[in-house]
Amino acid sequence: xxxxxxxxxxxxxxxxxxxxxxxxxxxxxxxxxxxxxxxxxxxxxxxxxxxxxxxxxxxxxxxxxxxxxxxxxxxxxxxxxxxxxxxxxxxxxxxxxxxxxxxxxxxxxxxxxxxxxxxxxxxxxxxxxxxxxxxxxxxxxxxxxxxxxxxxxxxxxxxxxxxxxxxxxxxxxxxxxxxxxxxxxxxxxxxxxxxxxxxxxxxxxxxxxxxxxxxxxxxxxxxxxxx
Ligand code: BV8
Numbered sequence: 601x602x603x604x605x606x607x608x609x610x611x612x613x614x615x616x617x618x619x620x621x622x623x624x625x626x627x628x629x630x631x632x633x634x635x636x637x638x639x640x641x642x643x644x645x646x647x648x649x650x651x652x653x654x655x656x657x658x659x660x661x662x663x664x665x666x667x668x669x670x671x672x673x674x675x676x677x678x679x680x681x682x683x684x685x686x687x688x689x690x691x692x693x694x695x696x697x698x699x700x701x702x703x704x705x706x707x708x709x710x711x712x713x714x715x716x717x718x719x720x721x722x723x724x725x726x727x728x729x730x731x732x733x734x735x736x737x738x739x740x741x742x743x744x745x746x747x748x749x750x751x752x753x754x755x756x757x758x759x760x761x762x763x764x765x766x767x768x769x770x771x772x773x774x775x776x777x778x779x780x781x782x783x784x785x786x787x788x789x790x791x792x793x794x795x796x797x798x799x800x801x802x803x804x805x806x807x808x809x810x811x812x813x814x815x816x817x818x819x820x821x822x823x824x825x826x827x
Contacts, residue, residue, distance in 0.1 A: 602679040602821075603761035603788075604670060605779055609768020609795060611689050613811045614661040616654075620770050635743045640711070644725040644738070651739040652722050655705045658687040659721070666767065666814035667693035672825065673818050680757045682750070684769060684776050686741050701748040701776065707740035716740045748775060758782050765817075767793045768810050771800040793817060 608618035619625045633639040634650040671694040673679040681690060681698045686705045690698045703709075708719040710729035717730055719739060727737045742748050758764065764783035771777040780790050780800050792802040793813050806813045819825070 601757070601761050602673065602677060602763045602765060603757050603779075603783070604673070604679050604681050604765045604767060605769060605776060606670070606681070606683045606685060606690070606767045607769025607776075608685060609770075610666055610670075610683070610810050610814075611661070611664075611685055611687050612768065612795075613664045613666070613809060614687075614689055616658060616661055616685075616687055616689075618768075618770075620772060631744065635741075636745060637743055640738055640743070647738070648723045648725060651705060651741070654686075655719065655721065655739075658689075658705050661687065661689060663689040663693035664811040666810035667695075669815040669818040670767070671695040673821065676822050680761070682754055682757070684773065686739075699750045699753060701742070701750050701754065703739070703741035703749060705739060705741065709738050709740035710734060711736035711738050751775065754779070755782075758788065759786060761788050763789045763791060765791045765793060766800065766802070767814060769794070769798070771798045791817075 612618050617625050629650060634647050640647045667689045670681055670690060674681050674695050681695055683698055683700055684702045686703055688706055706719050707716050708723060709716045710732060712734035713729060713732040715729060715731035723737055726735055728735055729737060758779060764780060766780060783790050790802045792800060792805040794807060795809060796807060806817055
């Protein structure tokens with residue numbers, strides 16, 4: 601099985617900003633203010649507005665050829681797709697079972713009872729949780745200091761993978777950044793597909809824009825797509 605971990609670089613060519621490239625999201629917002637529970641407690645309006653803007657941006661985005669190639673790899677080779685991204689572009693490209701370890705922009709969460717539901721386009725702090733009625737709504741995304749989703753499933757997937765591929769991620773944020781080390785320690789071959797070298801310890805790498813490098817690699821693995 602091929603285990604694919606994706607990051608913001610996968611969606612960069614679809615117009616969704618990355619975090620740590622020049623001009624990236626963390627150069628315009630302080631992550632402490634908008635991507636931590638403390639930031640939400642201090643100023644929920646600022647946090648909800650940050651995610652409302654990203655949700656609107658994501659709603660207007662279209663999957664690029666890399667999303668389509670990974671959806672094909674899942675369909676034809678049973679690849680496990682794990683993403684740090686909170687957009688739904690892999691699903692829009694036809695992927696059936698994407699593990700969003702940092703949550704999803706199109707889901708809302710009650711900070712009190714942890715009920716999750718489909719997010720409205722615009723979230724407001726006075727919205728009431730449909731389950732417990734608390735005015736404690738937030739986007740269902742994983743902030744710094746919070747437990748990512750699906751870690752047991754991810755650990756099991758890494759243990760049975762034949763190949764670990766990281767696509768468009770800087771390898772900065774843990775625990776995702778440690779997956780390549782866990783794979784290597786388990787004797788799994790590792791491949792980086794990125795715009796540039798990230799410093800992660802991979803056996804092999806292909807550099808260039810995801811929309812070119814990912815489809816080319818998938819065609820090598822599966823053969824050219826049947827027209
Ligand atoms: C955790 C929210 C405990 C959703 C995000 C002190 C206190 C507490 C925790 C810590 C601490 N010190 C360290 C930690 C751990 C911390 C962490 O790693 N901090 C870092 C900054 C050091 N991690 C956590 O807090 C995590 N939780 O530790 O809980 C725990 C954990 C395990 C077990 C038990 C307990 C929670 C992490 C999740 C945080 N939430 N976002 C959102 O708003 O989106 S993180 C944020 O970074 C996004 O999720 C993003 O996906 C993620 C990773 O970034 P990348 O996707 O890699 O994007 P980046 O911009 O960095 O890189 C883009 C890459 O694309 C580049 O390489 C670039 O070259 C490439 N690229 C660009 N264009 C293209 C391209 N590639 C190809 N083609 C292109 N066209």
